[in-house]
Amino acid sequence: MFNGPFGGVEIYKKRREKLVSKLTRQASDSSIAILASKLEQERNHDVHHYYRQDSSLYYLTGHPEPETVLVINPKSKTKFILFVREKDPLRELWDGFRYGIDGAEKYFGVDKVYPVKEFKAVVTELLKGVDTLFYHLNEDVHFDSKILNMLEEAKNLSGRSGRGLAQIVDINPIIGEMRLFKTKEEIEFLRKACDISAAGHVAAMKFLKPNVYEYQVQAELEAEFKRQGSERLGYNSIVASGANATVLHYITNRDQCKDGDMLLIDAGAEYNFLTGDITRVTPVGGGFSKPQRRFYEAVLKVQKSCIKMVKPGVRLLDIHNHAIEGLTHEMLELGLLKGNVKQLILKREFFKYYPHGTGHWLGMDVHDTGLYTIDGESRKLEPGMCFTVEPGLYVPIKDKNAPKEYRGFGVRIEDNVHVTPKGCDVLTSNAPKEVEEVELYANTGQ
Template identity: 40%
Template sequence: MIHTRIDMHEFVARRAALLATMPDNSVALIPAAKEVTRSRDTEYLFCQDKDFYYLSGFHEPDALLVLVKNDPALSMTEAATETVLFCRDKDPEQEVWHGRRVGAEQAEIQFKVDLAYTLDELEQILPMYINGKQTLLFAQGAQAEFDNLVFACLEVLRGGAKQGLSAPNTIVDIRDSIHEMRLIKSDAEIAVMREANVISGNAHKRAMAFAAQGQFEYQVEAEILHEFAANGARAAAYGSIVGGGENATILHYTDNDEVLVDGDLLLIDAGAELSGYAADITRTFPVDGKFNEAQAALYNLVLESQIAAIETIKPGSNFAIANKVANEVLTKGLYELGLLTGELDTLISDKACKKYFIHGLGHWLGLDVHDVGDYQMDENKNQLRSFKAGMVMTIEPGLYIDAEADVDEKWQGLGVRIEDNILVTETGYENLTTTAPKTIADIEAVMAK
């Protein structure tokens, strides 16, 4: 169960804002997630559909949110808008096995909807809300089973012309409208994300203090997850990456089952999920607590590029600008270290650092780790969307040198990534990642204790 730290009135306001974007005489359908079976009669920890949660705050599976915008020209007696929730009914026998349910009666009060029905009433009542509407808005293709339900309702309405029934003749994907809203975080959302970052940063700090020769990567992961849960974040926002040595060069390494070795770097990409919101932080540090010369050189280069990219963040800037700065710093640094050769100006214009910097600089962050929102890419895949206050993103440059790369042995098998979570403010930016040590001096000081 998500214990939301956001007041229910904000969810009401979000629904009102979405309704304002809908045409008159329309209905929007936003389904909850379904439970997913892990094996036989056990399920994965439930994760609510984030669009549904964003609009409802409701955390039970199988529910449905219906938003209705009536046409005042067609009826003077109907309310201008209606918000309806379908949810599981109270069931003492099921609840004693699987946990308490809110039930329709309490859902109407607790989640401030106009009406709530049980799921048993869905097939009978849902067509009534779609009937006579000009436009139907829903995320077609997102859930096959829900698609089938919607199209069955439409067939009932299309076959009922003699009974005065009619189906919408326009279907619109609702996701763009919701995702534009989700891209700009409210003060309440930002407060939750700050807290998620504090918890996650402390977990990285704990991992630094704990890691040592002979431990397994999963033991370090356990320390991180313990710190999350002990501070109210029941789950990680994604599968934690704890990669020692050459494993640090695998971008989405999650086996986390190898032993740590002195002299190796350890890359940890881990973030907590708090009240539905994700943190996404990466730190890289030496298992033995001391960077050697090559490790320090590569680490400081990545850190320099990250700081330079973060400094570009402000309203009106964009990812393309931050990328250009980061690529220039990395390319120049790799040239000076002898890892790139040729004419420096040509190397910079060719983005030669991408030989070792093999992923993007960052992404939107929020209810999802790779959060929703258009990047407005041009034909060259430059991300040109202007930053606005309230956007939250990651900035995460990295360098990854394969163990078999044709470079000096001291560079082989080194992987470094540094990732912070950045909020765009009215005047610039705020780095939310404040508790995870980042400079070599700070990391070594933590590991020396």
């Protein structure tokens, strides 16, 4: 179990080398990059919270522990330096295994490992004469001020030169762009995360029956995630029955599922730090009522039509606009709005029932890194990008203008897609969304 990074050290080595080539392209002079995880485990009195490594640090090292810092010195022979916690038998007795210095040297393929307590001394020395520091400010104020002090000290150590402090260039967008384009290996991990996520949704559909509590459905869903090999959730599960589904970030999951209501679940499992993000809606008690079915199919139609658009060259904004147009049309059909589609879009009337975006990048973080616009323009899709397609319709329960039969309805249908050279691959197609399929699971529990 404690034998180095998941998937093998080569994956991480390749990523580090790729980052170095990006950094040297961006700063021709002397530069250093610093990436730190949280320096202390967050503690709430005596409760020790589960630690998840910072996504970008994990991406580049595979090292899972807190208080880890990666320093990249592109022009040196010791290009990759890792600072880690030392082994400590007493702390390990309480808190668990640590790789320590030897373990980090043995398994993580870097050029040099130091105890994290030597970070300041070692890196201040390295910062002498450096013109550019690649670092993301504002992750941790204490660490930020440490870095700023080190820059000042390094400058003073270099003697009078008349030069200012090294410039700080945000490293996040640079790594963000790398993470946006998934390699074959990453796609396989993400596919597995999506398969597990779909299995959890199916388990929840089967379990759902009138009068169970939302958190009980959540237990089934998340138990299936773990049974299938997911260590943790990609984000807090939304399990929202009835009008709770109109609350976009409902996570209390405390109500009882009533016969004849619908249940919206937005949940995803993580697999090797990549996460699925699926939303499905299931009728409580087996079948959709007539208005429910009509409403659900309106969203489904738009969602499928959005997925059909996905291919290189199309912009995320085009897909969003397509969703808005389709949903506005459906709002007219359902009697939620009156008028004509063009005018309603122009006046943003649709926003009343469709107040969110149609998708976001997906990867190590559920809302993954990567730029959405380039030079102010929505960027074009390229092979290797992964994102969500998730149109929805939400009718507030107290909306007197809406037809009575739809009040309190919230339907969102969300899949995850991988852009391929010719179109896209739907990674979450194992999660049923056709009315007949969903009803079959919900009816028979099988």
